Amino acid sequence: MRRTKSQSEETRQRILDAAETVFIDIGVSKASLERIAAEAGVTRGAIYWHFANKQELLTAIFARVYDLHVAVLARTFEDAADPLRMVLDWALNVIELFGSDEHTRTVYKIIVTRCEYLSEMREAFTLQRSMHDTMVENFRRAFERAEQAGQLADGWTAATASTTLHCFISGLLDNWLRYDFDTDVATSLRVALQSLMASFGREVAVSARPRNDSHPQLSG
Amino acid sequence: MRRTKSQSEETRQRILDAAETVFIDIGVSKASLERIAAEAGVTRGAIYWHFANKQELLTAIFARVYDLHVAVLARTFEDAADPLRMVLDWALNVIELFGSDEHTRTVYKIIVTRCEYLSEMREAFTLQRSMHDTMVENFRRAFERAEQAGQLADGWTAATASTTLHCFISGLLDNWLRYDFDTDVATSLRVALQSLMASFGREVAVSARPRNDSHPQLSG
DNA sequence: ATATATACCTCCAGTGCTGTATGTAAAGGG
DNA sequence: CCCTTTACATACAGCACTGGAGGTATATAT
Known part of the structure; x- marks a missing residue:
């Protein structure tokens, strides 16, 4: 189930959207990558593929x-x-x-x-x-x-x-x-x-x- | 080694001072009660005696x-x-x-x-x-x-x-x-x-x- | 057609923190 | 002088999270 480049970019954007939602909801420090992944409809693996860690997610936002x-x-x-x-x-x-x-x-x-x-x-x-x-x-x-x-x-x-x-x-x-x-x-x-x-x-x-x-x- | 009432109050103030120091240093969310206790020269037990949790510590500050x-x-x-x-x-x-x-x-x-x-x-x-x-x-x-x-x-x-x-x-x-x-x-x-x-x-x-x-x- | 890189998912080990339960020794009241 | 309370310390159980290792299936280049 490997995605194409554009699908991948779409996933990346969905992750960023989800991160914004979760950050606003419970704050950056309490926001777990698990919760963000769930919000984006992916697993933590996808997040770690696109971003090194939570800080880099924040930077990307x-x-x-x-x-x-x-x-x-x-x-x-x-x-x-x-x-x-x-x-x-x-x-x-x-x-x-x-x-x-x-x-x-x-x-x-x-x-x-x-x-x-x-x-x-x-x-x-x-x-x-x-x-x-x-x-x-x-x-x-x-x-x-x-x-x-x-x-x-x-x-x-x-x-x-x-x-x-x-x-x-x-x-x-x-x-x-x-x-x-x-x-x-x-x-x-x-x-x-x-x-x-x-x-x-x-x-x-x-x-x-x-x-x-x-x-x-x-x-x- | 039970303390007197005034010593107890002194401990409380030391905990508050320590909390301020640690909060400024690494932020409220990353600040563990363990670290605050160490900074104050007590154990977590002392903090839990004076305050219910981290939020109450913040309120007291x-x-x-x-x-x-x-x-x-x-x-x-x-x-x-x-x-x-x-x-x-x-x-x-x-x-x-x-x-x-x-x-x-x-x-x-x-x-x-x-x-x-x-x-x-x-x-x-x-x-x-x-x-x-x-x-x-x-x-x-x-x-x-x-x-x-x-x-x-x-x-x-x-x-x-x-x-x-x-x-x-x-x-x-x-x-x-x-x-x-x-x-x-x-x-x-x-x-x-x-x-x-x-x-x-x-x-x-x-x-x-x-x-x-x-x-x-x-x-x- | 084959090889390789990509885009994930799943599982696991380890860590750090919280809250509570229990221990303890001294203070303070009667 | 004894009993209770106070002011802690210590020990324990449990969770939540991270990062990485390893798998997998497909896109893409050759």
Whole structure:
């Protein structure tokens, strides 16, 4: 009963789906490969064929959503015209991404509330960490350009503004995933974000929609 | 070799200290009672005498810092004169608390990065959850009073301002504990917080110090 | 057509942890 | 001074999980 290459890939995806389900259900540490295998309709042998161990499974789960995020989010930062506008668009896209794609929400919920952040898991968290660092770095650069262009409102510096937005975004996602905000919480978060961004800038016009609102793969 | 009552209490505290150490080191799920006992210089028998199981140990660890937090933080909210000022003082006290008390940082770091947020652990998280809810509720009330008093700047409502600050504080602590910010990160966070609060208000004077700056038990 | 690599499954040995039951020696009350 | 309770230590039973060895049948290359 050996499978073809495409069947094998299908099995791999089913295992990843099952792992997500079990991780969310009982947490990464308590999740046994036996239980994941049962959920996927295979045996532990299949899992060990595709993945070395539980940690590699976790890494693969993270990697599955990583590409999507990079594609959606990197696009925003290509446009260098108006830095504050760019940051706002980026953040709105993040909210849009988490609001519309349950897969993304599940994976990040696993990171935040269903696993322990230990050195042995470092490889699994490498992607997430690099995305976080990229976000911080992009914020810093954008606000520095805004500062040099004289766009920042009184009372704000590039440092304080980027720190504030960084913490705001982190806390937003953390609360969302940890405490199961309502699904339409995205709306109120959007409004709060726009108020925050407006207070950063001198006279930035606030619109209700991000400029890059074509996310065909997310509007499901 | 039976101990006296005070010796027993000392043992209990040593077990809690050991549990904190082991939890931070290898995470709650991988931490065995055997290892914790060894760290405390007792056997598992002693742990089972004082606590029913690992979950109760975790609950006890949280409870140990809870009283301190309530004492320090509740005080700020007694003063109802200037709501925005009150909120600022409260937030500064939180930063001060986390900056000066390593014990607090350790326990919250365990919550954020060293354990899984599962229903079986619900009892352990009850305290933390109630503190979180209290924070959100206090923010909402304070900003509503500020709004009614016409203290909010243009572009902000009680809802958006409290949501924003709530996310900011959450993200601040989350990043601090998850990514091990430098110890003097507290300074930059204070500055960012003051800028944020300033932009909430119409013309609130920003001072560098909270009003209730007498924390004898924290300045160690 | 044959050989080999693939994609699994089954079984087994070993480990580590939990919870409990039992032992014990001293504290503390009457 | 005796009895009970306390504050542990020790010993035991049992489970759940991991990783690997070995099997098997089929896809795929030659």
